[in-house]
Amino acid sequence: DAGVIQSPRHEVTEMGQEVTLRCKPISGHDYLFWYRQTMMRGLELLIYFNNNVPIDDSGMPEDRFSAKMPNASFSTLKIQPSEPRDSAVYFCASSLVRGGGYTFGSGTRLTVV
């Protein structure tokens, strides 16, 4: 298995632009998570899905953030409009079972200037 695949690896965009991050989970994993990592706040859970359905989005910072999972093999995290404070590394992870170990992707380093 190729693991969790995220794209792009790096994204530099101007403030106000729309940013879309993509994730392909491990086949057969029913849980998908989006995390954001910064030096100040560490790893923060943004949202997670179970069988393509959003279960908990309480970590989404504000309405500028949205996430979708149209099918079991693809998810997106969108920021519109982006702001400099959104600069961080965004990770996608998937898990086979609830409470089980996570497999993380390599992350997308987002820089908003």
Add this chain to the structure above:
Amino acid sequence: TQLLEQSPQFLSIQEGENLTVYCNSSSVFSSLQWYRQEPGEGPVLLVTVVTGGEVKKLKRLTFQFGDARKDSSLHITAAQPGDTGLYLCAGADAGGTSYGKLTFGQGTILTVHP
């Protein structure tokens, strides 16, 4: 939201030394996981401990889950430069609608000098 406190935040040691990283909370977890993260990559799962008092060994790494399932420790024997990285503990919520959701500690940055 359950909080996990890791200590120390930073650890800089010489090759061959032993070290222990601690992960503490006032909350009970259904399980606790340890991850290691290298620069530019995502965290990689090292181990999951489930039972209070459980001890797991992975080569030179020893993981322990507290009896009350509120805390954990990671002990590395004879550290090597390849052990350098960010070590994260993560607790899985024990009940309610948040059951199974992971909360991560802030991490311990370990540097092992040759």
